[in-house]
Amino acid sequence: MARADLHERADKVLLRVEEIPPGFVRTYGDISPGAPRFGGSVLKYTDRDVPWHRVVRADGSLAQGDRQRALLIDEGVPFKGARVDMRAARMPF
Numbered sequence: 001m002a003r004a005d006l007h008e009r010a011d012k013v014l015l016r017v018e019e020i021p022p023g024f025v026r027t028y029g030d031i032s033p034g035a036p037r038f039g040g041s042v043l044k045y046t047d048r049d050v051p052w053h054r055v056v057r058a059d060g061s062l063a064q065g066d067r068q069r070a071l072l073i074d075e076g077v078p079f080k081g082a083r084v085d086m087r088a089a090r091m092p093f
Helices: 003-018 036-045 065-074
Strands: none
Touching (some): 003 036
């Protein structure tokens, strides 16, 4: 894949993350359909200020643990135990 194509894909991922409003989440698969690990890599290495904490695993578990949980709770994201309540908090398309 050409470098320009990778940058374009990464930009799309970041735009999808920026669209997530407070109180909602999306999954890695939502922000990078067909390549959720690519979405995670983009978030890990970007210098852009995006609401990374609003991206969770498909089962509602958190990749960044307590720090991510605190940010989501502050925004009113509902939890069921240690996981985000995906039925209530997943951003509809």
